[in-house]
Amino acid sequence: GKATNVRFPSYFPVAGSQWVRISADISDGLGADNAVTAAVNVSPKLPVLIVDGALAASATGDYPGSAYLSIAMQPVDPSLDPTALVMPHVIPVTQIDSTALDDYPVVVLNDVPRLPTQTVQRLLEYARRGNGVWIILGPRTQENFLRDVLAKTPLLPATVAAPITPASPVGIDVKDPQNAAVRLISAAERNAFVGTTVRKFWAVTPSSPNLRTRSCPTAAPCP
Numbered sequence: 001g002k003a004t005n006v007r008f009p010s011y012f013p014v015a016g017s018q019w020v021r022i023s024a025d026i027s028d029g030l031g032a033d034n035a036v037t038a039a040v041n042v043s044p045k046l047p048v049l050i051v052d053g054a055l056a057a058s059a060t061g062d063y064p065g066s067a068y069l070s071i072a073m074q075p076v077d078p079s080l081d082p083t084a085l086v087m088p089h090v091i092p093v094t095q096i097d098s099t100a101l102d103d104y105p106v107v108v109l110n111d112v113p114r115l116p117t118q119t120v121q122r123l124l125e126y127a128r129r130g131n132g133v134w135i136i137l138g139p140r141t142q143e144n145f146l147r148d149v150l151a152k153t154p155l156l157p158a159t160v161a162a163p164i165t166p167a168s169p170v171g172i173d174v175k176d177p178q179n180a181a182v183r184l185i186s187a188a189e190r191n192a193f194v195g196t197t198v199r200k201f202w203a204v205t206p207s208s209p210n211l212r213t214r215s216c217p218t219a220a221p222c223p
Helices: 062-074 093-098 117-128 141-148
Strands: 016-023 036-044 046-051 086-092 106-110 134-136 158-161 170-174 204-206 216-217
Touching: 016 141, 046 062, 046 093, 062 086, 086 093, 093 117, 106 117, 117 134, 141 158
Parallel strands: 046 086, 046 106, 106 134
Antiparallel strands: 016 036, 158 204, 170 216
């Protein structure tokens, strides 16, 4: 008599075209809807597009603002370790409209100042097709872009206040250490956030009780 979501994690040992089938072991008046089969294409690599907030690459041809993010995704040179899964590709924000987003299952907006409304709509349609959009706020990000553009779309179901600067640096308190996004780096025996302090942060308040923030500074306001 109720509806619920059930997760069925599955592992495919080889890449290529695969299929999955889930069936319910029940007997009712309509057996045809007791099973579902889906075809999936398993990629050998995970291309990730990182859109850096810079207007162009630095004099050395790189993007310092996305350096650590790229290293976290691909800590080993793929020429040395061909088994590397994540393949990050960094572009400046000025190239997002000329880039084929569907070539990447995930797009990361890394400290992007703002985007035109039509670009945001394109990202929304991209996300609705089942792709991932990760928005990282930073010093370049413009508050009015978040409030007047992004927050009016499902891409940012939250209200964002101006960045807060605590009177003194504060630590990071991970509210859900078992969440897949932080589990590998926040485990008790190897918590990468230990000793880390925050000097400035964005205050984000989810617009729905079903949404919540994943971490926040300790001894500071946190929704």
